Each structure stands twice: as C-alpha cells, then as structure tokens.
C-alpha cells in the first residue's frame with residue numbers, strides 16, 4: 001500500500017471492516033500476464049540495486065511463481081515465518097486503519113492489478129506495488145517487527161493528532177528509503193522497488209538530495225506522494241534503521 005492521507009470512513013468493525021475477498025479466481029489471463037510482465041521487467045531493472053534482503057524475500061516467499069499471487073497461498077508461507085499476513089482491500093485505506101493493520105501484523109493488498117495499457121500509471125497502489133514492493137521485506141523478522149512498531153507509533157500519533165510524524169517515518173524508510181549496503185546505496189523502499197521510473201532515478205539522478213537517515217530528520221522531512229521524490233533519506237544500514245525505529249517510543253516521536 002502506498003500510504004496516503006485519506007479521510008476516515010465510519011466503519012464500526014475497525015480495520016477488519018476494510019477487508020474484502022481477494023477473488024483470485026476473478027483475475028483474467030491477461031491480469032496474470034500483466035503481473036508476469038511487471039515482475040520480469042522489475043527484477044531485471046533492479047538487478048543488484050536493491051537491498052539483498054528484498055531479493056531473498058522474493059525467494060523465501062516464492063513470489064517468482066507465475067501469475068498474480070493467491071493471498072491464501074502466500075499467507076501459508078508468510079504467516080508461519082514472521083506472523084504477518086496479507087489481506088485484500090479494494091483500494092487505499094485511511095491512515096488510522098492502515099496503521100492499525102500494521103500494528104496487528106496485517107498488510108493490505110489491493111485486490112486489482114493495473115491494465116496492460118497503464119503499466120506505469122497508477123491512480124492508487126495495485127497488487128503489484130503492494131505484493132512485489134512490500135511483501136518481500138516482511139519475510140524478515142527484524143524488518144517485520146519494525147513495520148509492526150511503526151503501526152503502533154502511527155496509532156498513537158494519530159490519537160495525539162500528530163499522525164504525520166509516523167507517516168514520515170514510514171515514508172522515508174519502508175516506502176521511499178535508500179540504504180547503504182557494502183559501501184553502495186541501494187533501494188530499500190517499496191515505492192522505489194516497485195517503480196519502473198523511480199527505481200533508477202532515486203539512485204542515479206543528479207537532481208535530487210540524498211541525506212543520511214535519522215529518526216529526527218525523517219520526522220521533520222515532509223514529502224509529496226504525487227511526484228518523484230526531491231530527496232531520499234539513506235540509511236547507514238538497514239539494521240541501524242530498524243534498531244533506531246524499534247527504540248522510538250510514541251512519547252519521543254511526539255517530542256521530536
């Protein structure tokens with residue numbers, strides 16, 4: 001899910017009220033072919049430009065299996081591994097619901113895929129972004145725990161009227177972060193890993209800023225969700241960012 005601020009709808013069931021059937025059987029042959037096309041294109045594009053854990057996650061979760069993944073089959077591997085599961089949603093969910101899902105080890109996945117004519121234009125994140133971009137990292141315990149913790153921080157921050165603080169942490173790490181690995185800058189965030197246009201741009205453009213990631217900088221760095229990012233925060237290492245985020249309390253987040 002490409003996390004965005006949207007209005008909260010009245011749904012008494014909480015996050016569970018946003019879950020819909022994936023209806024995997026309803027994906028057409030062309031939908032599956034579009035997944036295969038996107039998957040092959042993106043893996044080739046990324047090469048070694050992404051953190052190693054991402055590529056390991058693809059293998060661990062067998063995401064290279066042809067066709068749109070069946071969430072039940074995916075969960076059968078993912079849930080015993082890190083306690084996370086995916087659920088289908090019909091589109092973007094409000095921030096409070098999104099963070100509540102994360103805090104419950106639940107990741108929302110759009111129950112649709114872009115059309116062949118719109119391979120690189122997305123009005124809202126589809127299952128390719130959500131599954132290819134996000135799920136590989138959730139195969140790793142420490143990252144999965146960080147994502148859950150961000151969910152808890154988000155719930156607390158929204159309750160305090162400061163949801164944007166948690167959103168920025170998420171944005172500059174899980175969604176659009178870069179990370180140093182073996183002396184090179186690599187893609188970490190799902191928004192980059194799943195993007196045909198922005199993956200190389202984030203690493204190679206001379207027109208953007210790349211600043212060291214810190215919790216304080218992330219919390220105080222605004223972002224836009226409708227353009228390529230003008231700046232990226234670069235983790236000293238993925239593990240360092242995970243450690244720093246896990247050490248962050250709601251009280252500290254609100255004081256930064």
Ligand SMILES: [Fe+2]
Pocket residue numbers: 001002003125129130133134175190191
């Ligand atoms: Fe996302």
